[in-house]
Amino acid sequence: MPELMTFEALLALLTLTSLEIVLGIDNIVFIVVITGRMDPRHRDRARKWGIGLAMFTRILLLLGITWVMRLTAPLFQLPVLEHTVTGKDLVLLLGGLFLLAKATLEIHEKTTGNPTEHAAAEKAAASMGSAIAQIVALDVIFSLDSVITAVGMSRHIEIMIAAVVISVVIMLIFSGPVSNFVNKHPTVQMLAFSFLLLVGVFLVAEGLGRHIDRGYIYFAMFFSLFVEFMNLRMRKAGKI
Template sequence: MIESIIPLISLIALEIILGIDNIIFISILADKLPEKDRNKLRYWGIGLAMLMRLLLLAAISWILKLDQTLFTINEIDFSGKGLILIVGGLFLIYKSTKEIYHKTEHDESDNISNTKVKKFGKLLSEVIILDLVFSVDSIITAVGMVQELWVMYTAVIVTVIIMLIASKPISDFIHKHPSFKILALCFLMMIGVSLIAEGFEFEIPKGYIYFSMAFAFIVDIIQMKTTKPHKS
C-alpha cells in the first residue's frame, strides 16, 4: 500500500499536467456560449473525459493493443495510438487557427452574433473528440508508469475532481483577459504539433512546451501589469 503512494502522487501530477490542455480547450469553447450554459459545457466535457478514461481502463487489454504497430511507411511505424494522435493533433491545430482567425479578423459584434447561433451539441461533440485523444494518450502513459489498476482509477478520479474545481477560474480568467485567449490558442497549436510529432514517433519533450508557455504567460502578466493605466 505505502509503496503505491509515490506512484499514485506522480501519476496524479502527470494527469493534471496532461489535463491542462483539456481544460483550456473546453474553456475556450465554453466562452462561445451564453453565460448560463458555460458551466454546463465544462461539467459535461470534463465528466465525459472521466467516463472515457474509466471505460478505457476497463478495456485495458484493448488499449495496450493500440500501441502495437499496424503498418510501416519509410521506416516509421504507425500504431493505433499514433493514428489517433495524428488525427487529434490536426483537429487541434485546425480549431486553434480557426479561433485565432475569428478573434483577429472579426469585430466584437460578429463574435456576439456568432455566440447566439452556436449549438451546445456541436461544441460538446468537439470536446468529445479531444477528450478521446487525450484519454487514450493519458491511459497509455498511466499503464507505462504503474501496474495496479486501483492506482490508475484513483488517479483518474482525483484528477477529474481537480479539473472540475480549476475549470471555472481558468475559464473566467481567459474570458476576462482576451490577450490570454490568443496565448492559450497558440498553446493548443503547440500541443497539436506535439501530438502529430508523437504520432510519427518523434516525441517532443512536453516539459519544453509547458516551460515555454509558462514563460510566455509570465511575460504577458508582466506586460499587463506595466501597461495598466495609472490613476491620476
C-alpha cells in the same frame, strides 16, 4: 485490499495523480476555447458535464486497457519517415490536425474581425451537446499517453481510477476561474489559441513518430503566461 494501503501504492497514486494533472493542462486550454463560444449562461454547465463525462471515458479506457494496448500494434510502414504507424499514431495525428485547424480559424476571426463562414456557422451552433462532445473526444486523445503510462506504473486498476478521479476534481475546481479569466482578457484568449497550435503541432509530430518532450511545450506555455501576466499588471498600473 491491504496491499492498496502500502507505501508503494500511495506513492504510485501520488505519481499517477500528478501525471494526470500535468497532462490535463492541454485539456483545460481546449475546454476554455470551446466553452468561450457558448452563451455565458451555459458555459459552466457545459464545462462540468464535459469534464465529468471525460472522467468516465478515461475510466472506460483503463477498464478496456487490452483494447488500448492494441493501439500500439504496428499497422503499416512509412518509408520516408522510417516510422511504423500504429492506431495510436493515427488518433494523435487526427487530433493534432483538428486542433491546428480549429486554432487557425479562431485566430483568423480574432485578428481580422471577420469570421470565416465556417467559424460563423460554428458559433451559431455552439450548443451544449456539441461542446460536450468535443471536450470528451479531445480528452480521449489527450488521455492515451497517460492511460498507457499508468498501466506501466501500477498493477492495480483501483489506483489508476483513483488518480483519474482526483485529477478530474482538481480540473473542475480550476477550470472555472481559468475560463473566466481568459474570457475577460482578449490577449490571453489569443495566447490560449497559440497554445492550441503548439499542442496541435506536438500531436502531429508524435503521430508521425517525431517525439517532442512535453517539458519544452509546458515551459513555453508557462513562460508566455508569465510575460502576459506582467503585461496585464503594467496595463492595470497605467504604464502601458
